[in-house]
Every structure is written in structure tokens, then in C-alpha cells.
Amino acid sequence: MTSHAVEGTHRPPRSVGDRVFPALVTAAGAVILVTLAGVALFLTYEGLPALTAKAADIPGADSFAAYVWPLLYGTLLASVLALLFAVPVSIGVALFISHFAPRRLASSLGYLVDLLAAVPSIIYGLWGIFFLAPRLVPLYDWLAGHLSWIPFFAGPASVTGRTILTAGFVLGVMVLPIMTSICREIFLQTPRLHEEAALALGATRWEMIRMTVFPYGRSGIVSGAMLALGRALGETIAVATILSVSNVVSLNLISSTNPGTIAANIALKFPEASGIEVNILIATGLVLFIVTFLVNFLARAIVGRRAEFSGAN
Amino acid sequence: MNRILRPRAAAFGAAALVVAVGISACSASNESDSSTSDGTSSSLSGDLNGAGSSAQEAAMAAWKAGFQSSNPDVTVNYDAVGSGGGREQFLAGGVQYAGSDDYLADDEATKAQKTCNGEAFEYPVYVSPIAVIYNLPGVDGLQLTPATLASIFAGKITKWNDPAITGDNPDAKLPSSNITPVHRSDESGTTGNFTDYLSQAAPQQWTYGPVESWPIKSGEGADGTSGVVSAVKGGDGTIGYADASQAGDLGKALVEVGGEFVGPTPEAASQILDVSQPAPGATDTNITIEVNRTPSEAGVYPIVLVSYQMVCSTYDSQDTVDLVQGFASYVISADGQQAASQAAGSAPITDSIRQQAQAAIDKISTSS
Amino acid sequence: MATQPPTSEPTTPKFTARLHSPQLPRWVPWALVAGAVAVGLALHLMVGWGWALTIVACWLGYVVVLVAVSGRVEGRRKAKDRLATSLVTTAFVLALLPLGSLLWQVVSNGLPAINSSFLNSSMRNVVGEGGGIFHALWGTLIVTSLAALMSIPIGLATGIYLVEYGNGRMARWITFLVDVMTGIPSIVAGLFAYALFVIFFGEGVRMGFGGAVALSVLMIPLVVRSTEEMLKLVPNELREASYALGVPKWRTIVKVVLPTAIAGIITGITIAIARVIGETAPLLIICGATDSVNFNPFDGRMMTLPVYIYSQYKNPGFPPEFGIERAWGAALVLTVIVMALNLVARLISYYFSPKTKA
Secondary structure, three states: OOOOOOOOOOOOOOOHHHHHHHHHHHHHHHHHHHHHHHHHHHHHHHHHHHHOOOHHHOOOOOOHHHHHHHHHHHHHHHHHHHHHHHHHHHHHHHHHHHHHOOHHHHHHHHHHHHHHHHOOHHHHHHHHHHHHHHHHHHHHHHHHHHOOOOHHHOOOOOOOOOOHHHHHHHHHHHHHHHHHHHHHHHHHOOOHHHHHHHHHOOOOHHHHHHHHHHHHHHHHHHHHHHHHHHHHHHOOHHHHHHOOEOOOOOOOOOOOOEOOOHHHHHHHHHHHOOOHHHHHHHHHHHHHHHHHHHHHHHHHHHHHOOOOOOOOO | OHHHHHHHHHHHHHHHHHHHHOOOOOOOOOOOOOOOOOOOOOOOOEEEEEEEOOOOHHHHHHHHHHHHHHOOOEEEEEEOOOHHHHHHHHHOOOOOEEEEOOOOOHHHHHHHHHHHOOOEEEEEEEEEEEEEEEEOOOOOOOEEOHHHHHHHHOOOOOEOOOHHHHHHOOOOOOOOOEOEEEEEOOOOHHHHHHHHHHHHHOOOOOOOOOOOOOOOOOOEEEOHHHHHHHHHHHOOOEEEEEEHHHOOOOEEOEEEEOOEEEOOOHHHHHOHHHHOEEOOOOOOOEOOEEOOOOOOOOOOOOOEEEEEEEEEOEEOOHHHHHHHHHHHHHHHOHHHHHHHHHHHOOEOOOHHHHHHHHHHHHOOEEOO | OOOOOOOOOOOOOOOOOOOOOOOOOOHHHHHHHHHHHHHHHHHHHHHOOOHHHHHHHHHHHHHHHHHHHHHHHHOHHHHHHHHHHHHHHHHHHHHHHHHHHHHHHHHHHHHHHOOHHHHHOOOOOOOOOOOOOHHHHHHHHHHHHHHHHHHHHHHHHHHHHHHHHOOOHHHHHHHHHHHHHHOOOHHHHHHHHHHHHHHHHOOOOOOHHHHHHHHHHHHHHHHHHHHHHHHHHOOHHHHHHHHHOOOOHHHHHHHHHHHHHHHHHHHHHHHHHHHHHOOOHHHHHHOOOOOOOOOOOOOOOOOOHHHHHHHHHHOOOOOHHHHHHHHHHHHHHHHHHHHHHHHHHHHHHHHHOOOOOO
16 A cells, blocks of 8 residues: 655644544554454464363364364365355356446446345345255255266255255355455456457457456456355354254265354354363364465455555556 | 535434434333332342253243242343353352253362352253154154164164164054154254163164264254254154254154153153152252153153252342242242243143252251 | 447348348347247146246256357357356346345245334243344344444544555555455454453353454454545545645545545445344354343343344244244344445445546
């Protein structure tokens, strides 16, 4: 970020306010640093006892690593599934809004998609378990019947539809708006001249998009996907209500035996937890924090390679 | 322009927030002020705090409602933090009473000596049948022996027309479809009591012991009682376990006890207390019960959850003693048990246990 | 757009010398849509296919026929373009389907539960039927307001720091960490608040203020980002003009820069509030659940709407129907609040933002 102060000879007179005000806003910035450090610190402090906990104290596993691994696997699997749904659809939606829809409608349509982000996750949970999951059962039956040679669809199909595929699908819907809005912004920034040059050469609209919009927006798409991944990793209540958890590591996407996710596991176990169990749950939260931190770090690093646009100049 | 714009925008935002939340009154219509007592001049007043088992929550709602409406100056709180958390808070002196699906362990009882300045009293207050619910169109009154039941939940029997099940149900038309056993994915006393039953009634088939977190990595997991119920409702060929009161119109399996098949009625459940032995270490004031999971008597339903209330034998002030005695007496009274039965579908405790518990409650005194 | 052909042309390739390649008349895609709908209705009503299967089959049929026809008449490039257009439009419809179905579920299930006593009662002494969300509404209002009270000043000031003062290492770090903070899972924020408060208040601490702290962790980065973006949009000429008049920098920021950007900032803040007001997981951990009204955020459990929905769903009482109905009713109220906040944000930015074009 560049400072907009006018440096040099025409420095305005320094008043008391000019000393106090910068100090205040800098302090606010420092609060952010302290908060984030605090998050890491307190989670580590409260989670540390879990790493040294006796095997007997860890429910269902011999060590903390063995406890957290299936959860981490489930977290990653559900999030990757969410991305498989969300990435193609949100690129499509973003393109539709930026390049296909009538100009006058475009911003209202964008608002509609943003509304998806406004729905609280508990409501996605209710929708998932009462509405969506039962309706996916025939699909899972069909998959198990016809495609069971693929390990993902090995079956036996869940009779309630509360599978990791359903959870991934709901997560996909939930992260769709974030990715769409990032893609849309990037697509709209494609230089007009590039687009018009392509069209002038006789390209169809699709060819124009492939030649100008995609190359220009590639890093935006990637970072949007990473941010969506970060969001999906941490989603809690919707997964806790929808997913049938058995804490296994399995490739099977349509059975009722699914790995759990870290966030959902915390929500399920925390209200009844006491003693060392609380520390174990906090430690899994720390693992989740580190994973999302890394994902976001990568996303920002990718975006960071692009020049920042500032409207100020 | 900007000078005019700023306050307007801010005010608009603020106003919109208030409108959006849309509340004007300042107290809930059902939380009347205490002055409106109905003449039954109760001398009790103050707050009584408890914490513990979430299984007791529904019953506790009824007890709170009943006790608070006859003692309008009293507020009874109950945090459904789970049994372990409840005992922990009780032993730390954070709450005056606790609800727990397990009685105090030995080391906890020692700790209680310090917190309570004397021993802690415990007595059963909530006995609830756990129903084995299933969804199998066309099959009513499914009958299961403990061994079959355990094999199903252990994942050893996977088809509805398995010889073991058809042997138990000679008249039923059982399909060849898969069985989907549904269990709780959160930690719960319901799971603890259900697995305790399985491990005692069918130790060969159920080798995982009594556990509060489901031990097997198969079957379908669901969050909370309502999660299990909706999962069982949602799929064909499912079977699960849940508080009998929540089962709704789902099929409830009859379980074999002493050569007979018994369903999860409150009556059948309450009899379990009569045929069970006191737990090791039980005294006149520690009314703890080793639930007999394999009774030989007819008409007794052994898959029950027994949940206890814990209070101190001494409290600092006479006011607290009065409050605790008043509330505890109400909870175990016929009225209180009846209220819980209506609100939570639980089975009332037996008269003999009530008398014993009342005697213990009467012993509560000030510590000075 | 410039891709539209000037006029439609006869499709029959009668003339051999032409200035541009043949085009499908505009009515062809629409006619195909009508055909697909007709076939679909026939399949559904006469053959008895299910809705989902019919719709998927007809959509596939439509795309295949359209692309095939286009490929024959217009050539491969045009056909590809048509395929892409259909896919992109499908993606959009696909994204709106869940929204529509979700809103329908919430409204149709929630509406029967809403009445004045539902809004005016708590769950205290309620067994079975009746009861309401009064305590949860107040809890949500208190917790969210406290979170806003903490987040807005910090977020606003940090945004100002980053745009107006920050250069150098600290600003770069803060920018980066704010981005990272945007990605903190909400449950981790709740655990953080718990881990922090447990040090001062001991095991099992639950209080409304803790929830506000957790929500602040989620809300601050949103406020910083929107403040930053809006301040960057303020043209430098305004600042320079102010400096030229001898106004000190801090007064320039407070009196010139902020007022110019305030509409956008308030929009951003409102959207941030809408985002955190629906958070369940952190409040479940640190605010807990209760059935009575609690106005004191520093003492004891405080019910909030999202946790209310979750707990009514999870422990519906006996008989369970009433609890589930209350959960849907509260879900409707929460959705209406969130949507209203979003709408308000849109209106603010629409009516109050400085018009960029003359």
C-alpha cells in the first residue's frame, strides 16, 4: 500500500492532532497483530496438554496424531469435494454476470448470488438434512449400482443421503458466492481493448473469453478457489448436522461411513467435554487454524504477484 | 454535500438495525415479575444453580417450570453441559446441584468431602427408557434378542433377513435389504447406557464395553437424539436407539428379557429400579444403582438411562439449604415425577427410592 | 454486445457467395427450449419419469440438439460458442436453485410458527408447545452490538492506518494478517475466546461478552477490508486540495476523506454485521444456551438466534414437533434479519454514495 501523504516541502503544519491521530490508528493496527498472535498463542497454550496426554485419555485413539488424522482427512476431503462443485459453477456464474447477462440486470443478478453468502450456516444444515439429503438417495443408489467399480462409489449406498458427498455439495453451495464475487471482479477488470481486439478479429464470444478473460484472470481464479477452500475447511455447523460421522479414512463418498471434519467434531463434542478432552478439542482447532492459515497464505501469495490496483491514482 | 450526508447515512444505518431486529418490549411476556404470586405464600427466594446431563434437560425444564410457578421468587438454572462437566462444576463449588448420568466415582466422592464440607448426596431422579427404533415398512413389533441386537449394532448382521432375525420373528416378512444401524455421533449418556446394556446382555457379540462415544467405525452417525430419529425416519432399513419419548411413530423393537419380548414403556422401565441392586459403595444417602441389564423377571425393560441428582450435605446458609431441600423434594415428589413424565416421557422413580431420597434430603443442613 | 449478428439470414445455403457465414435465426434456440419443455412434460406425465430425471434429460437433449444444429449450419466455432453460452447460463441457474429451494423451505416451514407470542416469549417454563425467541433475539442483539462496538473503531482505524499512514514493514504485515484473519474458521474464533476467558474465569466459562470477542475476531478483518477499499477510492486531489488550504493531515482525513467514503464504509460494516449475526459455532462454545432472558453480557449464558435454532433442532423436547417448528420459525426470523441487513447495505450504497459520474 502506498501512503497518500504529500511528502516533501509542502508538509502541512503539525498539530497535536497530527501526533495523536496517527498514534491512535497505528495502535488499532497493532491490535490486529496482537489479536492474531493471541489466537495462535492461546490455542497453543490450551492445546498443549493434549499433545502430551496419556493414551487412555484420548477417546478412540492411541495418540493425538492418530485422533486428529481421520478428522483432518475428512476436512480436506469435504473441502476438495466442495471445490469440485464450486469452481466450475462459480466460474460459469461469474462469466454469466460479467459477460453474458444483459448489462442492466448484471448487478442485480450478482446480488442474488451474494444472498447465498448471507444465509446462516445453521440454516444450510437444516436444509441439508431435511430437504437435500433424502432427495439424493436415489442418485447414490444408482451410483452404487452402476459405478461401484470406482472406489469413490463403492457403496453400500447410504439410505439417508447423509454422506460426505452431500456435505461437500452443501459446502460447495456455501463457498460459491465468495468465489463467484472474486472471479466476477477479476473478469470485469479484463482490459476492454483486449476484448474488443479479439472481437474485431472475428472471434466468437467464447473465443474472446478464452483469449482475453481467462489468461488475464487465471491467478484471480486460483486465489478465489484457495479462499473458498479456506472457507470450506472451517465450516462447522452445516457439516455437523448433515454428515454421518464414523471417523474412518475412506475414499468411499456415498456410504454412511464417513470421516468427520475437525470443525464439526469440535461442535459435536465440545458442549459435553470436560477436563483433558477440552484441551484435545482445542488442539484440533489449532491444527485447523494452521491448515487454513497455510491455505490463505498461499492464496495471498498468488494474488500478491499481481499488481495491486488502487483507485486513488 | 458530504457534511449533510454523513449523519444521515449513519442514522439510517442505525435505525435500520433497530427495525431489522424489531423488538420493542423489554421483557419476555412469559417471564412475569415475581409479584404475581397466587397466594400460596412461599417463603423461598433466590437463585439455585445447577449443571450437568443433557439427558435431564427436558425433565429439568418441567421441574423448573413447576417449582418456579409455585415459588415465584425463585429462579432455578440448569446448564446442560454434559454429565462430566456438571460433576466437575459441582465439585469445584460452582453450582449447588448437579445432574449426572453416572454416579460419583471414588476420587470424586473424596473431592466432594472438601467442597461440601461433608459428603455429597446422590439419588436417581430420571429414569428414561431408551427405545430401539427402526424403519422397516410392513414390519410391526420387531422382536430382537440381546445377541441379535448386539450383532446388528456391532455390524456383524448386515441383512434384515439374516437367520438370527428371522429366528426371532417367525411371523414377520423380512426383506433382504441392508441394515443401516444409526448411532449418536456426539458424546452422550444415551450411548453409554445402551452400550452398557449390550456389553452385559450380550458380552460375546458386543466386545467394546460401555462407552459414551460410539466405538465402531461403521454404521451411520447422527448428531443428537433428533439427528438419530430423523436419520432413522429418512432411510429404509435403518435401526437406531433414542429416548423412547422422541421416537414418534417409528417402530419400536421389543427386546427379549427372561424369555419374553418387552417394549420400552415407562411402566416397564420404572420396574428396573426394583429388580436392580445398589451399586457398590451405596449408602442411605448415596442411593446409587447398578442397573440390572439382565433381569429374569417378566415385563421389565432393561435398556434405560438412569440419571442422578447430586447435592451437598451441607451449605453455607439456611436460605440455600431451604432452597435445595425445596427443589430436591419437588423433583422426587410424585408431582415432580409426573411432570417430568409428561414433558420428557420418563418413568417415575419408585416409592421406596423416593422415601430413601427424601430421608437424605431432609438431612441437608447448614455447615456451621 | 458486439457479437450479435446484424440481422438474421435465411438458413438454407442457397447462395454460395456471402459476406458472412450462415447464422441460425434467433427463434431457433427458443423453439428448442419450447420443444424440450414439451417433451419433458410428455415424459413426466405419460411415461412417468421423476422431475429431476426429466429436467436433466431435457436439458441434455436441448444442449445436444442446439449444438448439433448449430454445428451443421454455422460451423464448429459457432457451435462451441453456443455450447459455452448454454453451459454458463446453466451454471447460473444451478447456483440459484439451492437459494430458491432453501428460501422456500425456510419460509414454508417457518411461517406457521411466527406469531406475536413467538416473538415475545422466551423458553422459560415452557414445556412442549409455545415459547419463543425473545431471549434469543435480545442475546443476538446484545452480542452482535458489542461485537460491532469493538470491531468498528478498530477496523476503521486500521483501515485508515493502512491507506493514509501505513508504509513499510508493519503495514505490509498488517495487510497480510488481515487477509489471513478473514480466513479464520469461525469455530477457531470461538475456541480462542474460550481459551482466553478460561484463564480469567476458570473452567466452563460462558458469557455473552466472550461471544462478542469471538465475533469481533471474525468481523474486524471485514471492516478493515471494506474501509481500505473505500478509502482507496477517494481521489488524491481531494486530499491535496485540503492540504493546500493548510488543513492538518488528521483533520483532512476526518473531515474530507472519511465523509467522502462513509457510505461505502457503512455498507461494508452492515454486510459485516450480517455475516457475523448468523454465526453459530463460536457462540455455541462461548455463549452457551439458556432458556431465560439474560441482559447481562458479563454474567452467565446468553441465548442467541443461531444457537437457539441449533438447540431447538437438537433437543426438541417432547413431543418433538414443537421444537422443530420453533427451529424453523427462528430460522425464518434470522434469515429475514440477515436479508434485511443486506438490503439496507445495498440501499445505503445506492442512495448515499458519491456519484462518480457527473
